[in-house]
Every structure is written in structure tokens, then in C-alpha cells.
Amino acid sequence: MKTIKQALLIFFCSFLFSCEDKEIEASVEKMLTGTWEWESTDGGIAFNIHQSPTTTDKNVLLIFKPKRHYSIFVNNKLVEEGSFTFTKQKCIHNHSEKPVIQLNKTINTEPGVNIPAVIKMIENLDENTLTFSDENYDGIGSSFKRINK
Structure with missing residues (x-):
């Protein structure tokens, strides 16, 4: 009887955390x-990478659509689209669990176009600001500002 109760408790807790x-x-x-809209990418060894639309001559738009679809435009040209999924990972900066976006590219319309932005762990997300990091100790991060809901 005790093992049945333990099994039910484990099942219930797993279900509860899964729903959460x-x-x-x-x-x-x-x-x-x-x-x-991409604003900047910074970081690297000795914080030596500083890129922006001004320094790269690249305006990057990242569009997240309902049902987990995304598109990336560089200088108003569609360069990539597909679907995305979420995973969770412990952040190396503050050791909390944070969402990680995994892009599943289905169309790469411009092979070889360098997208100067990092899209991986969501470090910050609020109404107008989105910040990603690549989760490396000498890594880089990219900042975006919302231009449309």
C-alpha cells in the first residue's frame, strides 16, 4: 500500500510540474x-564584440508568430523562417532556470547571410525588451526592442 501511495505521489508531482x-x-x-528589432550584440573574450545596425549595416527584424513560428529579416529581406520550441536550462549568470529557444529552420532563403544576433537563452523579456545570451562564460548576448505586437 505504501508503494502505491509513493507512486501516486510521484505521478502527481510530475504532472503538476509538467503543467506548470x-x-x-x-x-x-x-x-x-x-x-x-535588433539593437545590439555585445560580449566575447574581454568584451571585444560590439555590433549594432550602425556598425554592421544590417537591420534585423525577428518576428515571432502564434503557434511557434518565426521569421528573420535582414535589411527587409526574408533570410530564415521556421518553427521554434522551448527547453529550460540553468543560467550560468544567476543559476536560475530560464527558457531557451531552439529555432528549427525550415526555409533558409539566403544561405550564407550572417545574422549578427544571438537567439538562444532568454535572459530578459518584458513588454518592450528582449535579451538573449549564448550561455557561454566568454559569450555574447543580443538585445531587441519591440516595434509591433
């Missing part, structure tokens, strides 16, 4: 939906 993860993903997905 899905609710968090849905909330993050809802906040992501919209058009984001």
Missing part, C-alpha cells in the same frame, strides 16, 4: 509574439 512548465511556456510565447 506548459503554463510558463505559454506565457513566454504570448509575450514573445510580435516584431522585434
Whole structure:
């Protein structure tokens, strides 16, 4: 009888945490939906990388659509689109669990076009700001601002 209770408790806790993860993903997905304009990419060994639309002559738009679809435009030209999924990973900066976006490219219309932005772990997401990091100790991060919901 004791083992049945333990098994039910384990099952219930797993179900509860699974539901909570899905609710968090849905909330993050809802906040992501919209058009984001790339502002900068910074980092690297000795913080030596500093890129922006001005320094690269590249305007990057990242569009997250409902049902986990995305598009990336560079200088108003579609360069990539596909679907995305979420995973969770422990952040090396503050050791908390954060969402990670995995892009599943289905169309690469401009092979070889360098997208000067990092799209991986969501470090910060609010109404108007989106910040990603590549989760490396000498890594880089990219900032976007919302331009459309």
C-alpha cells in the first residue's frame, strides 16, 4: 500500500510540474509574439564584440508568430523562417532556470547571410525588451526592442 501511495505521489508531482512548465511556456510565447528589432550584440573574450545596425549595416527584424513560428529579416529581406520550441536550462549568470529557444529552420532563403544576433537563452523579456545570451562564460548576448505586437 505504501508503494502505491509513493507512486501516486510521484505521478502527481510530475504532472503538476509538467503543467506548470506548459503554463510558463505559454506565457513566454504570448509575450514573445510580435516584431522585434535588433539593437545590439555585445560580449566575447574581454568584451571585444560590439555590433549594432550602425556598425554592421544590417537591420534585423525577428518576428515571432502564434503557434511557434518565426521569421528573420535582414535589411527587409526574408533570410530564415521556421518553427521554434522551448527547453529550460540553468543560467550560468544567476543559476536560475530560464527558457531557451531552439529555432528549427525550415526555409533558409539566403544561405550564407550572417545574422549578427544571438537567439538562444532568454535572459530578459518584458513588454518592450528582449535579451538573449549564448550561455557561454566568454559569450555574447543580443538585445531587441519591440516595434509591433
